[in-house]
Amino acid sequence: MNPVLDSLHEVQGELTTEIDDELWLAQFDALADCGYVIIENFLPNHEAAALYHYAAGLSEADWNIAGIGREQQHTLNTRVRSDQIRWLHSEVAAEAIYLNTLNNLRVRLNRRLFMGLFDYECHLARYQPGAFYKKHLDAFKGRSNRVLTTVFYLNPEWHAEDGGELVIYGTNDEILETVLPKQNTLVVFLSDTFVHEVKTAYRERFSITGWFRHNASDAHRVDPPA
Template structure:
């Protein structure tokens, strides 16, 4: 019997980059989109820096997205559903792949027109808790000319992934260099990390 998480895990095991074009259902994606639109309306999205608390650089030119951290205490029905799906995924991942994940953190991310994130890895140099990156996209009818592709580099090749609604991408935070190409329209996602401390 297959599990709903097998596609993401199996594609990761095959290629070091897991991709599932149906990881989130359409209703959940729509609810998370509406959350982002409300956060923007309420002016609660903040410019992302680089680095963690110890070495944060808010004047960087690496990235141009705005973020808002998720938290179960927000008591938002769509955040709760998303984070429950993450917890179910972690439980299955630990049971089948023995990864020992015992924490996570996720935020909404918006790249406005003209924004990008230059090539980088997700694991901090002074903190190795982030083990896996998990990105879920919330953009309907995304076209090639809209830009904003996730570009993941591996063995001198670059894999481009469209940030299409319901698609999720999964890879090791300390191994995969990646970037977000310049976006030609507003691009929404939920981005986060599975952690082991």
């Protein structure tokens, strides 16, 4: 038996966050007021640790070089970002647990903030020493169905000298937040509003980046694609 998968199985199907309802309301209000929120201790500690061990235990073949832009116009540009990614799928037990928890969060966000979030997609990311992701927006107004970005950090130890901070900028290019990518911290922000970057990491850095999306279906295109 795989202890990592076991511990993930135990909690499948439940809303497995450490944060109780009252605290969630405060987090949702902060998100509504500021457009972003930083949540520490998002998952039970053992779940966050299990996700870290899962990510750190993947083999080279499990990772892909990350591209820029929409999937159809996928381009590799290692001057902008140099991380590696792996999309999560609900068929993989260790990945399903995170997808499940975030889908529960999606339902709560819709209930509280009437956001009409239709689905959630996410990928693991690995920044090897020297890797970075330059300033960017995750979505352009009117041109993407990505509404809210989530970034969840997996490394159990992280110090300022390890680099790899997430920097979130305001509309005048001022720094709003500098976030150390520490295990069990979740950052949520409006995808088309906040320019952000990942500073060069000096140690291997693992995270899960995801997007809550609007339904972009129309008469010509069914969303999400089969």
